[in-house]
Structure formats: structure tokens, C-alpha cells
Amino acid sequence: MGIVDAWMQHPTRRFVSQPIFSSLLRWTGRSEFPEVPLEHTLQTLAQAGVDKALVSAWWGPQGPLISNDEVAEFVAASDGRLVGVAAVDLHRPLSAVRELRRAVRELGFRALRVIPWLWGLPPDDRRYYPLYAECVDLDIPFCLQVGHTGPMMSSEPGRPIPYLENVALEFPELRIVAGHIGAPWTAEIISLATKFEHLYIDTSAYKATRYPPDFVEFLRGRGAKRVLFGSNYPMLTPAACLEGLDSVGLDDDAREGFLGGNARAVFKLD
Numbered sequence: 001m002g003i004v005d006a007w008m009q010h011p012t013r014r015f016v017s018q019p020i021f022s023s024l025l026r027w028t029g030r031s032e033f034p035e036v037p038l039e040h041t042l043q044t045l046a047q048a049g050v051d052k053a054l055v056s057a058w059w060g061p062q063g064p065l066i067s068n069d070e071v072a073e074f075v076a077a078s079d080g081r082l083v084g085v086a087a088v089d090l091h092r093p094l095s096a097v098r099e100l101r102r103a104v105r106e107l108g109f110r111a112l113r114v115i116p117w118l119w120g121l122p123p124d125d126r127r128y129y130p131l132y133a134e135c136v137d138l139d140i141p142f143c144l145q146v147g148h149t150g151p152m153m154s155s156e157p158g159r160p161i162p163y164l165e166n167v168a169l170e171f172p173e174l175r176i177v178a179g180h181i182g183a184p185w186t187a188e189i190i191s192l193a194t195k196f197e198h199l200y201i202d203t204s205a206y207k208a209t210r211y212p213p214d215f216v217e218f219l220r221g222r223g224a225k226r227v228l229f230g231s232n233y234p235m236l237t238p239a240a241c242l243e244g245l246d247s248v249g250l251d252d253d254a255r256e257g258f259l260g261g262n263a264r265a266v267f268k269l270d
Contacts, residue, residue, distance in 0.1 A: 001051065001260050001264070002050065002051020003049050003050045003051055003052075003242075003260050004052045004053070004229065004259070004260040004263035004264060004267075005045065005050045005054065005229065005230055005231050005233070006143075006177065006179070006202040006204065006263045007054060007056065007202055007232055008045075008204075008231050008233035008238075009233070009234070010036075010038060010055055010071075010082075012035065014064075014065050014066070015065040016032070016035055018065065018151075019152070020153055021151050022151075022152060023150055023151060024235060041233070042079075042081055044233065044237055044238070044239075045081060048237065048239040048242060049238075050081070050238050052081060052260075052264075053081060053238075054084075054143075054267065055074055055075065055083065055084060056071070056085040056113045056143075057071045057085065057087035057103075057113075058087050058118075060119065061091065064087070066087070068084070068087065068099065068103045068107060071084045071109075075107075075108070084107055084108060084109035085110065085113045086099070086100055086103035086104065086107075086109045086112045087112070087113055088100055088103075088112065090114060090119050090128065093127050093129075093131070097131060097134050100134055100138070101134065101138070104140060105138075110140055111143050112131060112142050112143065113142075114128065114131070114143075114144055115145055116144055116145065116157035116163075117151070117153040117154060117155065117157050117158060118153065119157075120153070122156070122157040122159070123157070123163050123164050123167050124162070124163045124164075124166035124167050124170075132174050135175075136173050136174050139268070140175075140267075141174075141175040141266055141267060143176075143178075143202075144164075144176070144179065145158055145179050146158050146160050146164060146178040146180060146181075146185070147180045147181060147184070147185060158180075158182075159185055159188070160189040160192050161188045164189075164199075165192055165195075168192060168195075168198075168199055172196070172198070173198065175200070177200045177266060178192075178199065178201050178202070179201075179202045180204055181203055181205075181211070182201070186212050190214060190215065190218045190223065193218075193227075194223070199226070200226050200227070200262065200266055202227070202228040202230035203227065203229055203230050203241070204231055204232040205232040205235060206241065207240060207241050207243060207244065208241065208243065208244045208248055209244035209247065211248065216248055219248065219250065219258065220248070220249060220254060224258070227257075227262065
């Protein structure tokens with residue numbers, strides 16, 4: 001089976017023009033993030049051997065940066081390569097639940113993603129809780145970022161312990177996919193993925209050559225079924241993220257799970 005990219009987005013002009021992304025421009029040596037056609041995104045995925053990609057909507061306090069309906073259009077035009085991930089207005093929990101139901105039942109989306117730093121609210125804030133219950137009922141994963149924040153926002157909501165641990169304790173049936181490895185709190189997210197049956201980690205925003213040593217050890221061993229490949233395209237391409245993967249030293253089973261099998265199971269792609 002082909003590779004599954006667990007975290008990417010096809011950028012809209014509203015998304016790439018946000019001032020909070022200025023630090024990412026500085027890191028990557030760019031003057032701006034271009035708005036690229038969908039065909040370019042699909043070609044970039046195909047060149048890296050990506051068979052399926054979870055393409056995310058984005059919603060923050062300022063409104064939708066990439067709307068669910070825009071994502072549905074991307075999915076419809078992708079010939080099956082893209083799978084939708086919903087975003088909702090966290091400040092309006094009841095409306096958010098209704099929008100999540102619409103995205104899953106009518107648009108065919110397979111997950112919900114909320115970015116805690118974008119809202120300035122850790123994942124154990126009361127406004128998330130109706131959404132967690134709905135994710136369980138809809139049988140879809142909840143996705144979020146853990147670790148430090150690259151954009152110019154506070155990193156504190158990304159601490160896995162205690163914030164995400166509280167969620168996993170109170171919603172043991174909820175499948176959780178924690179993106180971006182969790183640095184500088186990598187040991188914390190590894191401990192949670194070890195402790196909780198339904199908590200997973202994706203490697204979005206990290207090249208294989210930059211995985212921390214304790215994360216590599218986890219991926220090779222007890223975490224072989226708990227880690228999903230992700231790119232965070234367009235910040236990084238899937239091909240760039242996969243460079244040097246051979247040096248990680250995965251056996252065949254761990255490699256197959258990491259590159260696609262684990263994501264297919266978590267997001268129920270088959």
C-alpha cells in the first residue's frame with residue numbers, strides 16, 4: 001500500500017497571508033508562502049509516493065482560514081488522493097458540534113482537527129468537551145498539535161502533560177492523534193502514547209533526520225503501532241520529510257505501519 005500523510009493542508013490565500021506565520025517565513029527563507037493550484041499539491045504528493053493525505057480545514061478566532069467546504073472541493077477534485085479533516089469554531093461549541101456532524105455525515109470527512117495555540121486554549125478547556133463526545137459517537141479521531149509553536153503564538157497550550165493527559169483520562173474511547181512530535185516535551189507525549197491505548201503521534205513538521213533520539217527508539221520498538229507519518233505540507237513536502245528515513249533503522253513491519261498502515265487503521269481509510 002502507498003504512503004499516508006496524516007497532516008497536510010492545501011493553502012488558501014487567507015491561510016498563507018496570516019501574520020502569525022511570519023516566523024515560518026523566516027525559518028524557510030521565503031518572503032511569502034505562495035498560493036499554489038491544487039494540481040501542484042497533488043503532484044507533490046504523488047512524487048513522494050503518497051497514496052492518501054489527510055487534508056485539513058483551519059478555523060481560528062478570526063474565522064475559517066480554510067473552510068470545510070473548500071476542503072470538500074479539494075477532496076472532490078483529488079481523484080481519491082485527499083481525505084477531509086474538519087475544523088470548527090471552538091468559541092461556539094453547539095454550532096461547532098453541528099458543523100462537525102455536517103462535515104462527517106454530508107461531506108465524508110474522517111477526523112476533526114483543532115489547533116490549541118490558534119485559540120490560546122489547551123485541549124482540556126471545557127469548550128472542547130462537546131466535540132470529544134461527538135468524535136466518539138461519530139467514530140472519528142481528534143487531531144491536534146502538541147509541542148512548541150512555530151508561529152508567533154504561545155506554546156503553553158501544546159504541553160502534553162497535564163493538558164492532553166486530562167483529555168485522555170476523561171475520554172478513554174477517544175482516538176487522539178497528536179501532531180508535530182511534541183518537542184521540547186517529546187518524552188511527555190511518548191509517555192502518553194505508551195500509557196493510553198488510543199493515543200497516537202504523527203511526525204508532521206519534522207524531517208526523518210531530525211527525529212529526537214528517544215523518539216527514534218520509541219518508533220523502532222514499543223511505539224511501532226503508535227506513530228503516523230505526516231508532513232505539514234506546504235511548510236515541508238512529504239519527499240523532504242522522508243529523506244533519510246532509512247537511517248532511522250525501522251524493520252519492515254514498523255516501516256509499513258509508520259508510512260501507512262497505522263494511519264489507515266486510526267482514520268479507518270479502508
